[in-house]
Amino acid sequence: MNAAYVHGKRWAHGAPAPHTVFVLPPSQQSVFLLSLTDMAALSKIPHSCYEVGHTWHPSCVQSAADITKGALEVSFKIYAPLYLIAAVLRRKKKDYYLKRLLPEILWSTSFLTTNGSLFIVFFCILRKLLGGFYPWSSGFGAALPASYIAILLERKSRRGLLTIYMANLASETLFRMAVTRGIVKPIRHGEVLLFCITASIFMFLFRSNDGLKGFAFSALKFIIGKEEIPTHSNMADSVGTPAAIETEHSQVSAEKADHKRKTLIAYTRKLLESICKHGPRHRCCKHYQDNCISYCVKGFVRMFSIGYLIQCCLKVPSAFRQMFSKPSRLPSVFYNKENFQLGAFLGSFVSIYKGTSCLLRWLRNIDDELHALIAGFLAGVSMFFYKSTSITMYLFSKLVETMYFKGIEAGRFPYFPHADTIIYAISTAICFHAAVMEVQNLRPSYWKFLLRLTKGRFALMNRELLDVFGTEASRNFKGFVPMLDPRYTTVISRTVLPPGGDAKLG
Structure with a gap:
Protein backbone atom coordinates (compact mmCIF):
# COMPACT_ATOMS: atom_id res chain seq x y z
CA MET A 1 0.00 0.00 0.00
CA VAL A 184 -30.04 41.68 -1.85
CA LYS A 185 -28.12 44.24 0.14
CA PRO A 186 -28.14 44.07 3.94
CA ILE A 187 -29.70 47.01 5.73
CA ARG A 188 -27.67 48.53 8.52
CA HIS A 189 -29.26 47.58 11.85
CA GLY A 190 -31.81 45.58 9.87
CA GLU A 191 -32.40 43.16 12.74
CA VAL A 192 -33.36 46.09 14.98
CA LEU A 193 -35.77 47.49 12.37
CA LEU A 194 -37.42 44.09 11.88
CA PHE A 195 -37.68 43.67 15.64
CA CYS A 196 -39.35 47.08 15.94
CA ILE A 197 -41.97 46.14 13.33
CA THR A 198 -42.53 42.71 14.89
CA ALA A 199 -42.84 44.15 18.40
CA SER A 200 -45.27 46.80 17.16
CA ILE A 201 -47.65 44.23 15.66
CA PHE A 202 -47.30 41.83 18.60
CA MET A 203 -48.12 44.57 21.11
CA PHE A 204 -51.12 45.66 19.06
CA LEU A 205 -52.42 42.09 19.10
CA PHE A 206 -51.71 41.93 22.83
CA ARG A 207 -53.83 45.03 23.46
CA SER A 208 -56.64 43.92 21.14
CA ASN A 209 -59.51 41.78 22.36
CA ASP A 210 -58.88 38.15 21.33
CA GLY A 211 -55.71 39.28 19.55
CA LEU A 212 -53.36 36.80 21.19
CA LYS A 213 -53.98 33.50 22.93
CA GLY A 214 -52.04 30.83 24.71
CA PHE A 215 -48.34 31.08 25.41
CA ALA A 216 -47.77 34.32 23.47
CA PHE A 217 -50.38 36.17 25.54
CA SER A 218 -49.09 34.71 28.82
CA ALA A 219 -45.48 35.61 27.96
CA LEU A 220 -46.31 39.22 27.12
CA LYS A 221 -48.49 39.51 30.21
CA PHE A 222 -45.53 38.39 32.31
CA ILE A 223 -43.12 40.80 30.59
CA ILE A 224 -45.33 43.88 30.27
CA GLY A 225 -47.73 43.36 33.16
CA LYS A 226 -51.48 43.02 33.55
CA GLU A 227 -51.96 46.80 33.60
CA GLU A 228 -51.67 46.95 29.79
CA ILE A 229 -54.01 44.09 28.87
CA PRO A 230 -57.40 44.87 27.28
CA THR A 231 -60.02 46.30 29.63
CA HIS A 232 -62.93 44.03 30.51
CA SER A 233 -65.69 44.55 32.98
CA ASN A 234 -64.73 41.51 35.04
CA MET A 235 -61.06 42.47 35.02
CA ALA A 236 -61.74 45.94 36.37
CA ASP A 237 -62.93 44.36 39.57
CA SER A 238 -59.86 42.17 39.85
CA VAL A 239 -57.54 45.11 39.31
CA GLY A 240 -59.34 47.20 41.86
CA THR A 241 -60.35 50.84 42.20
CA PRO A 242 -58.28 53.65 43.64
CA ALA A 243 -60.64 53.98 46.58
CA ALA A 244 -60.43 50.29 47.43
CA ILE A 245 -56.67 50.31 47.18
CA GLU A 246 -56.45 53.40 49.38
CA THR A 247 -58.58 51.58 51.97
CA GLU A 248 -56.23 48.59 51.85
CA HIS A 249 -53.23 50.85 52.30
CA SER A 250 -54.85 52.60 55.22
CA GLN A 251 -55.48 49.24 56.90
CA VAL A 252 -51.89 48.22 56.30
CA SER A 253 -50.70 51.53 57.73
CA ALA A 254 -52.92 51.06 60.78
CA GLU A 255 -51.53 47.59 61.38
CA LYS A 256 -48.01 48.91 61.09
CA ALA A 257 -48.79 51.66 63.56
CA ASP A 258 -50.36 49.20 66.01
CA HIS A 259 -47.37 46.90 65.89
CA LYS A 260 -44.96 49.87 66.09
CA ARG A 261 -42.62 48.52 63.45
CA LYS A 262 -40.67 51.73 63.05
CA THR A 263 -37.55 50.27 61.55
CA LEU A 264 -35.44 51.80 58.84
CA ILE A 265 -36.83 49.33 56.29
CA ALA A 266 -40.41 50.21 57.21
CA TYR A 267 -39.74 53.92 56.91
CA THR A 268 -37.98 53.46 53.59
CA ARG A 269 -40.82 51.36 52.23
CA LYS A 270 -43.38 53.89 53.37
CA LEU A 271 -41.42 56.71 51.76
CA LEU A 272 -41.15 54.85 48.46
CA GLU A 273 -44.86 54.01 48.50
CA SER A 274 -45.65 57.65 49.11
CA ILE A 275 -43.44 58.78 46.25
CA CYS A 276 -44.92 56.18 43.90
CA LYS A 277 -48.50 56.91 44.87
CA HIS A 278 -48.43 60.69 44.87
CA GLY A 279 -47.58 61.85 41.38
CA PRO A 280 -48.99 62.28 37.87
CA ARG A 281 -51.25 59.45 36.75
CA HIS A 282 -53.78 59.77 33.96
CA ARG A 283 -57.33 58.68 34.69
CA CYS A 284 -57.10 56.09 31.87
CA CYS A 285 -53.99 54.48 33.35
CA LYS A 286 -54.68 51.28 35.27
CA HIS A 287 -51.50 51.25 37.34
CA TYR A 288 -53.39 52.51 40.40
CA GLN A 289 -50.61 51.87 42.90
CA ASP A 290 -48.02 53.93 41.01
CA ASN A 291 -47.77 57.20 39.19
CA CYS A 292 -46.64 57.09 35.57
CA ILE A 293 -42.99 57.77 36.38
CA SER A 294 -42.58 55.11 39.07
CA TYR A 295 -44.61 52.72 36.89
CA CYS A 296 -41.94 52.94 34.16
CA VAL A 297 -39.03 52.80 36.61
CA LYS A 298 -40.40 49.71 38.36
CA GLY A 299 -40.89 48.00 35.00
CA PHE A 300 -37.27 48.66 34.07
CA VAL A 301 -35.86 47.43 37.39
CA ARG A 302 -37.97 44.25 37.34
CA MET A 303 -37.10 43.14 33.81
CA PHE A 304 -33.47 44.25 34.10
CA SER A 305 -33.13 41.96 37.11
CA ILE A 306 -34.79 39.07 35.28
CA GLY A 307 -32.60 39.49 32.20
CA TYR A 308 -29.46 39.72 34.31
CA LEU A 309 -30.34 36.56 36.25
CA ILE A 310 -31.22 34.63 33.08
CA GLN A 311 -27.83 35.38 31.54
CA CYS A 312 -26.07 34.48 34.80
CA CYS A 313 -27.85 31.12 34.95
CA LEU A 314 -26.85 30.35 31.37
CA LYS A 315 -23.19 30.84 32.28
CA VAL A 316 -23.28 28.83 35.52
CA PRO A 317 -22.67 25.35 33.94
CA SER A 318 -19.54 26.47 32.08
CA ALA A 319 -18.34 28.33 35.18
CA PHE A 320 -18.61 25.19 37.31
CA ARG A 321 -16.55 23.24 34.77
CA GLN A 322 -13.79 25.84 35.08
CA MET A 323 -14.10 26.27 38.85
CA PHE A 324 -11.04 24.15 39.66
CA SER A 325 -8.96 24.66 36.52
CA LYS A 326 -9.52 28.43 36.21
CA PRO A 327 -11.10 29.74 39.45
CA SER A 328 -10.25 33.33 38.52
CA ARG A 329 -12.97 33.23 35.83
CA LEU A 330 -15.75 32.51 38.33
CA PRO A 331 -16.52 36.21 39.07
CA SER A 332 -17.09 36.77 35.35
CA VAL A 333 -20.39 34.93 35.74
CA PHE A 334 -21.75 37.94 37.61
CA TYR A 335 -19.82 40.75 35.94
CA ASN A 336 -20.06 39.61 32.34
CA LYS A 337 -20.96 42.30 29.82
CA GLU A 338 -23.69 40.16 28.24
CA ASN A 339 -25.52 39.94 31.58
CA PHE A 340 -26.01 43.69 31.68
CA GLN A 341 -26.79 43.87 27.96
CA LEU A 342 -29.69 41.41 28.20
CA GLY A 343 -30.95 43.15 31.33
CA ALA A 344 -30.77 46.55 29.64
CA PHE A 345 -32.59 45.17 26.59
CA LEU A 346 -35.51 43.71 28.54
CA GLY A 347 -35.68 46.56 31.04
CA SER A 348 -35.62 49.33 28.45
CA PHE A 349 -38.16 47.51 26.26
CA VAL A 350 -40.69 47.43 29.08
CA SER A 351 -40.00 50.95 30.35
CA ILE A 352 -40.14 52.51 26.86
CA TYR A 353 -43.37 50.70 26.07
CA LYS A 354 -45.01 51.71 29.33
CA GLY A 355 -43.70 55.27 29.15
CA THR A 356 -44.93 55.75 25.58
CA SER A 357 -48.34 54.27 26.43
CA CYS A 358 -48.74 56.63 29.39
CA LEU A 359 -47.60 59.62 27.31
CA LEU A 360 -50.12 58.84 24.56
CA ARG A 361 -52.89 58.55 27.14
CA TRP A 362 -51.96 61.99 28.43
CA LEU A 363 -51.80 63.49 24.93
CA ARG A 364 -54.99 61.94 23.51
CA ASN A 365 -56.94 61.65 26.76
CA ILE A 366 -58.09 58.12 25.83
CA ASP A 367 -56.78 54.57 26.14
CA ASP A 368 -56.61 53.06 22.65
CA GLU A 369 -55.08 49.79 21.46
CA LEU A 370 -53.61 51.73 18.53
CA HIS A 371 -51.21 53.23 21.06
CA ALA A 372 -49.56 49.81 21.20
CA LEU A 373 -48.42 50.13 17.57
CA ILE A 374 -46.38 53.24 18.36
CA ALA A 375 -45.27 52.12 21.82
CA GLY A 376 -44.23 48.68 20.55
CA PHE A 377 -42.23 50.13 17.66
CA LEU A 378 -40.36 52.58 19.90
CA ALA A 379 -39.76 49.86 22.50
CA GLY A 380 -38.10 47.77 19.79
CA VAL A 381 -35.22 50.27 19.71
CA SER A 382 -34.09 48.61 22.95
CA MET A 383 -32.56 45.82 20.83
CA PHE A 384 -29.55 48.09 20.29
CA PHE A 385 -28.50 46.96 23.77
CA TYR A 386 -28.60 43.26 22.80
CA LYS A 387 -28.53 42.74 19.04
CA SER A 388 -29.67 39.25 18.16
CA THR A 389 -30.69 38.06 14.72
CA SER A 390 -31.85 34.78 16.29
CA ILE A 391 -34.33 36.50 18.61
CA THR A 392 -35.60 38.75 15.83
CA MET A 393 -36.10 35.93 13.35
CA TYR A 394 -37.76 33.69 15.92
CA LEU A 395 -40.27 36.37 16.93
CA PHE A 396 -40.90 37.24 13.29
CA SER A 397 -41.55 33.57 12.52
CA LYS A 398 -43.97 33.36 15.46
CA LEU A 399 -45.72 36.48 14.19
CA VAL A 400 -46.14 34.98 10.73
CA GLU A 401 -47.50 31.79 12.31
CA THR A 402 -49.91 33.77 14.49
CA MET A 403 -51.20 35.83 11.56
CA TYR A 404 -51.58 32.72 9.41
CA PHE A 405 -53.68 30.90 12.00
CA LYS A 406 -55.79 34.01 12.58
CA GLY A 407 -56.34 34.09 8.82
CA ILE A 408 -57.45 30.45 8.90
CA GLU A 409 -59.92 31.24 11.71
CA ALA A 410 -61.29 34.14 9.67
CA GLY A 411 -61.60 31.93 6.59
CA ARG A 412 -59.13 33.99 4.55
CA PHE A 413 -56.28 31.48 4.40
CA PRO A 414 -56.53 27.79 3.47
CA TYR A 415 -55.54 25.12 5.94
CA PHE A 416 -52.90 22.67 4.76
CA PRO A 417 -52.78 19.39 6.68
CA HIS A 418 -49.30 18.18 7.63
CA ALA A 419 -47.89 21.58 6.70
CA ASP A 420 -45.61 21.52 9.74
Missing part, protein backbone atom coordinates in the same frame (compact mmCIF):
# COMPACT_ATOMS: atom_id res chain seq x y z
CA ASN A 2 1.31 3.44 -0.88
CA ALA A 3 2.02 5.93 1.85
CA ALA A 4 2.60 9.64 2.31
CA TYR A 5 5.03 11.43 4.55
CA VAL A 6 3.43 13.91 6.93
CA HIS A 7 5.79 16.07 8.99
CA GLY A 8 8.57 13.56 8.40
CA LYS A 9 6.49 10.52 9.43
CA ARG A 10 5.17 7.73 7.25
CA TRP A 11 1.36 7.80 7.06
CA ALA A 12 -0.56 4.85 5.62
CA HIS A 13 -3.75 5.18 3.63
CA GLY A 14 -6.97 4.93 5.61
CA ALA A 15 -5.56 6.68 8.70
CA PRO A 16 -6.84 10.20 9.37
CA ALA A 17 -4.37 12.93 8.45
CA PRO A 18 -6.16 16.21 9.09
CA HIS A 19 -5.21 19.49 7.44
CA THR A 20 -2.76 17.99 4.92
CA VAL A 21 -2.29 19.20 1.35
CA PHE A 22 -1.07 16.90 -1.40
CA VAL A 23 1.01 18.11 -4.34
CA LEU A 24 0.71 16.14 -7.57
CA PRO A 25 3.33 16.08 -10.34
CA PRO A 26 2.85 18.80 -13.03
CA SER A 27 1.56 16.31 -15.60
CA GLN A 28 -1.13 15.05 -13.25
CA GLN A 29 -1.99 18.58 -12.11
CA SER A 30 -2.90 19.60 -15.68
CA VAL A 31 -5.10 16.52 -16.06
CA PHE A 32 -6.72 17.28 -12.73
CA LEU A 33 -7.44 20.93 -13.61
CA LEU A 34 -8.83 19.93 -17.01
CA SER A 35 -11.16 17.42 -15.40
CA LEU A 36 -12.38 20.06 -12.94
CA THR A 37 -13.17 22.40 -15.84
CA ASP A 38 -15.20 19.71 -17.56
CA MET A 39 -17.05 18.92 -14.33
CA ALA A 40 -17.94 22.56 -13.78
CA ALA A 41 -19.32 22.78 -17.30
CA LEU A 42 -21.47 19.72 -16.78
CA SER A 43 -22.52 20.81 -13.25
CA LYS A 44 -21.88 17.28 -12.09
CA ILE A 45 -18.92 15.61 -10.45
CA PRO A 46 -18.44 11.83 -10.90
CA HIS A 47 -16.67 11.20 -7.59
CA SER A 48 -17.93 8.50 -5.24
CA CYS A 49 -19.69 9.15 -1.95
CA TYR A 50 -16.50 7.99 -0.20
CA GLU A 51 -14.42 10.63 -1.98
CA VAL A 52 -16.85 13.46 -1.17
CA GLY A 53 -18.84 12.49 1.92
CA HIS A 54 -17.80 9.76 4.35
CA THR A 55 -14.06 10.19 3.81
CA TRP A 56 -13.22 8.52 7.13
CA HIS A 57 -14.32 5.07 5.86
CA PRO A 58 -14.93 3.70 2.34
CA SER A 59 -17.94 1.61 3.38
CA CYS A 60 -21.33 3.31 3.16
CA VAL A 61 -22.85 0.93 5.72
CA GLN A 62 -20.05 1.40 8.24
CA SER A 63 -20.14 5.18 7.77
CA ALA A 64 -23.89 5.27 8.39
CA ALA A 65 -23.38 3.12 11.48
CA ASP A 66 -20.71 5.53 12.75
CA ILE A 67 -23.03 8.52 12.33
CA THR A 68 -25.93 6.66 13.96
CA LYS A 69 -23.87 5.63 16.96
CA GLY A 70 -22.56 9.13 17.55
CA ALA A 71 -25.92 10.81 16.97
CA LEU A 72 -27.67 8.40 19.33
CA GLU A 73 -25.26 9.19 22.14
CA VAL A 74 -25.38 12.96 21.63
CA SER A 75 -29.17 13.03 21.18
CA PHE A 76 -29.75 11.20 24.45
CA LYS A 77 -27.40 13.58 26.26
CA ILE A 78 -29.37 16.52 24.85
CA TYR A 79 -32.90 15.30 25.55
CA ALA A 80 -32.43 13.54 28.90
CA PRO A 81 -31.65 16.69 30.94
CA LEU A 82 -34.06 18.74 28.81
CA TYR A 83 -37.06 16.55 29.59
CA LEU A 84 -36.00 16.12 33.21
CA ILE A 85 -35.77 19.87 33.84
CA ALA A 86 -39.07 20.44 32.05
CA ALA A 87 -40.74 17.80 34.22
CA VAL A 88 -39.41 19.41 37.40
CA LEU A 89 -40.54 22.89 36.35
CA ARG A 90 -44.00 21.60 35.45
CA ARG A 91 -44.22 19.74 38.77
CA LYS A 92 -45.01 16.40 37.20
CA LYS A 93 -46.22 13.64 39.47
CA LYS A 94 -44.34 10.48 40.34
CA ASP A 95 -46.32 8.46 37.81
CA TYR A 96 -44.88 10.58 34.98
CA TYR A 97 -41.28 9.88 36.01
CA LEU A 98 -41.94 6.14 36.25
CA LYS A 99 -43.96 5.59 33.08
CA ARG A 100 -43.64 8.47 30.62
CA LEU A 101 -40.32 10.27 31.10
CA LEU A 102 -38.00 7.64 29.58
CA PRO A 103 -40.27 6.83 26.58
CA GLU A 104 -40.55 10.53 25.72
CA ILE A 105 -36.77 10.95 25.94
CA LEU A 106 -36.22 7.93 23.69
CA TRP A 107 -38.91 9.17 21.30
CA SER A 108 -37.19 12.50 20.70
CA THR A 109 -33.77 10.83 20.72
CA SER A 110 -34.85 8.53 17.88
CA PHE A 111 -36.08 11.55 15.90
CA LEU A 112 -32.79 13.43 16.08
CA THR A 113 -30.71 10.30 15.51
CA THR A 114 -32.77 9.38 12.46
CA ASN A 115 -32.40 12.85 11.00
CA GLY A 116 -28.62 12.62 11.19
CA SER A 117 -28.15 9.01 10.12
CA LEU A 118 -30.60 9.03 7.22
CA PHE A 119 -28.84 12.04 5.73
CA ILE A 120 -25.69 10.04 5.03
CA VAL A 121 -27.84 7.10 3.85
CA PHE A 122 -29.66 9.20 1.23
CA PHE A 123 -26.37 10.91 0.40
CA CYS A 124 -25.00 7.54 -0.73
CA ILE A 125 -28.24 6.40 -2.36
CA LEU A 126 -28.51 9.51 -4.54
CA ARG A 127 -24.88 9.14 -5.61
CA LYS A 128 -25.53 5.59 -6.77
CA LEU A 129 -28.78 6.53 -8.53
CA LEU A 130 -27.44 9.64 -10.26
CA GLY A 131 -23.92 8.39 -10.97
CA GLY A 132 -22.40 11.50 -9.44
CA PHE A 133 -23.16 14.64 -7.49
CA TYR A 134 -25.18 17.60 -8.71
CA PRO A 135 -25.20 20.95 -6.88
CA TRP A 136 -28.52 20.07 -5.22
CA SER A 137 -28.03 16.37 -4.50
CA SER A 138 -25.19 16.43 -1.96
CA GLY A 139 -27.04 18.68 0.48
CA PHE A 140 -30.69 19.50 -0.15
CA GLY A 141 -31.53 16.32 -2.03
CA ALA A 142 -30.17 14.01 0.67
CA ALA A 143 -31.54 16.00 3.62
CA LEU A 144 -35.11 16.44 2.34
CA PRO A 145 -36.31 12.79 2.60
CA ALA A 146 -34.20 12.23 5.73
CA SER A 147 -35.78 15.20 7.52
CA TYR A 148 -39.31 14.29 6.43
CA ILE A 149 -39.02 10.73 7.74
CA ALA A 150 -37.38 11.94 10.96
CA ILE A 151 -40.06 14.51 11.85
CA LEU A 152 -42.74 11.83 11.48
CA LEU A 153 -41.06 9.97 14.34
CA GLU A 154 -41.26 12.98 16.66
CA ARG A 155 -44.25 13.63 18.90
CA LYS A 156 -46.92 15.81 17.29
CA SER A 157 -46.88 18.21 20.24
CA ARG A 158 -43.24 19.11 19.47
CA ARG A 159 -43.44 19.33 15.69
CA GLY A 160 -44.77 22.88 15.68
CA LEU A 161 -41.94 24.22 17.85
CA LEU A 162 -39.30 22.41 15.79
CA THR A 163 -40.84 23.70 12.57
CA ILE A 164 -40.80 27.30 13.79
CA TYR A 165 -37.15 27.01 14.83
CA MET A 166 -35.98 25.43 11.58
CA ALA A 167 -38.07 27.77 9.41
CA ASN A 168 -36.49 30.69 11.25
CA LEU A 169 -33.01 29.24 10.72
CA ALA A 170 -33.68 28.49 7.05
CA SER A 171 -34.95 32.03 6.44
CA GLU A 172 -31.80 33.47 7.96
CA THR A 173 -29.66 31.11 5.87
CA LEU A 174 -31.44 32.00 2.64
CA PHE A 175 -31.00 35.69 3.40
CA ARG A 176 -27.27 35.21 3.92
CA MET A 177 -27.06 33.25 0.67
CA ALA A 178 -28.82 36.08 -1.16
CA VAL A 179 -26.43 38.64 0.33
CA THR A 180 -23.41 36.54 -0.69
CA ARG A 181 -24.69 36.35 -4.26
CA GLY A 182 -25.42 40.08 -4.39
CA ILE A 183 -29.16 39.53 -4.86
CA THR A 421 -43.85 18.33 8.61
CA ILE A 422 -43.37 19.64 5.07
CA ILE A 423 -42.04 23.01 6.24
CA TYR A 424 -39.70 21.29 8.69
CA ALA A 425 -38.34 18.97 6.00
CA ILE A 426 -37.72 21.79 3.51
CA SER A 427 -36.23 24.12 6.13
CA THR A 428 -33.88 21.46 7.50
CA ALA A 429 -32.85 20.49 3.97
CA ILE A 430 -31.91 24.12 3.27
CA CYS A 431 -29.76 24.25 6.41
CA PHE A 432 -28.06 20.92 5.64
CA HIS A 433 -27.41 22.12 2.11
CA ALA A 434 -25.68 25.20 3.50
CA ALA A 435 -23.67 23.00 5.87
CA VAL A 436 -22.38 21.02 2.89
CA MET A 437 -22.03 23.64 0.16
CA GLU A 438 -21.57 27.01 1.91
CA VAL A 439 -21.12 26.70 5.65
CA GLN A 440 -20.10 30.36 5.82
CA ASN A 441 -23.78 31.26 5.33
CA LEU A 442 -25.03 28.99 8.12
CA ARG A 443 -25.58 30.22 11.66
CA PRO A 444 -22.40 29.32 13.61
CA SER A 445 -24.31 27.86 16.56
CA TYR A 446 -26.15 25.42 14.28
CA TRP A 447 -22.91 24.39 12.58
CA LYS A 448 -21.43 23.62 15.99
CA PHE A 449 -24.53 21.57 16.78
CA LEU A 450 -24.09 19.53 13.59
CA LEU A 451 -20.45 18.91 14.43
CA ARG A 452 -21.46 17.76 17.89
CA LEU A 453 -24.20 15.51 16.52
CA THR A 454 -21.86 13.81 14.04
CA LYS A 455 -18.82 13.73 16.35
CA GLY A 456 -17.00 16.14 14.05
CA ARG A 457 -17.48 14.03 10.91
CA PHE A 458 -19.45 16.72 9.10
CA ALA A 459 -16.20 18.68 8.81
CA LEU A 460 -14.42 15.72 7.16
CA MET A 461 -16.29 16.08 3.87
CA ASN A 462 -14.04 16.69 0.88
CA ARG A 463 -15.42 20.14 0.12
CA GLU A 464 -12.62 21.06 -2.28
CA LEU A 465 -14.27 18.76 -4.81
CA LEU A 466 -17.50 20.73 -4.37
CA ASP A 467 -15.83 24.08 -5.10
CA VAL A 468 -16.49 23.55 -8.81
CA PHE A 469 -20.13 24.45 -8.17
CA GLY A 470 -19.10 27.99 -7.28
CA THR A 471 -20.28 28.16 -3.66
CA GLU A 472 -16.80 28.26 -2.09
CA ALA A 473 -17.62 25.13 -0.13
CA SER A 474 -14.09 24.76 1.25
CA ARG A 475 -13.58 28.42 2.20
CA ASN A 476 -13.85 27.89 5.96
CA PHE A 477 -11.75 24.71 6.08
CA LYS A 478 -8.26 26.13 5.54
CA GLY A 479 -7.32 23.83 2.66
CA PHE A 480 -8.24 20.62 4.50
CA VAL A 481 -7.95 17.58 2.23
CA PRO A 482 -8.73 14.08 3.55
CA MET A 483 -6.41 11.17 2.79
CA LEU A 484 -8.25 8.62 0.65
CA ASP A 485 -7.43 5.03 -0.20
CA PRO A 486 -6.91 4.81 -4.01
CA ARG A 487 -8.45 1.33 -4.07
CA TYR A 488 -11.87 2.90 -3.46
CA THR A 489 -11.61 6.05 -5.58
CA THR A 490 -12.92 6.62 -9.09
CA VAL A 491 -11.40 9.90 -10.31
CA ILE A 492 -7.85 11.23 -10.10
CA SER A 493 -7.68 14.18 -7.75
CA ARG A 494 -5.19 15.73 -5.43
CA THR A 495 -6.93 14.01 -2.53
CA VAL A 496 -5.67 10.63 -3.78
CA LEU A 497 -2.04 9.58 -3.95
CA PRO A 498 -1.07 8.64 -7.53
CA PRO A 499 -0.15 4.98 -8.05
CA GLY A 500 3.48 4.02 -8.22
CA GLY A 501 4.94 6.07 -5.43
CA ASP A 502 4.56 8.50 -2.62
CA ALA A 503 3.52 12.09 -3.06
CA LYS A 504 5.26 15.02 -1.53
CA LEU A 505 3.40 17.22 0.87
CA GLY A 506 3.62 21.00 0.72
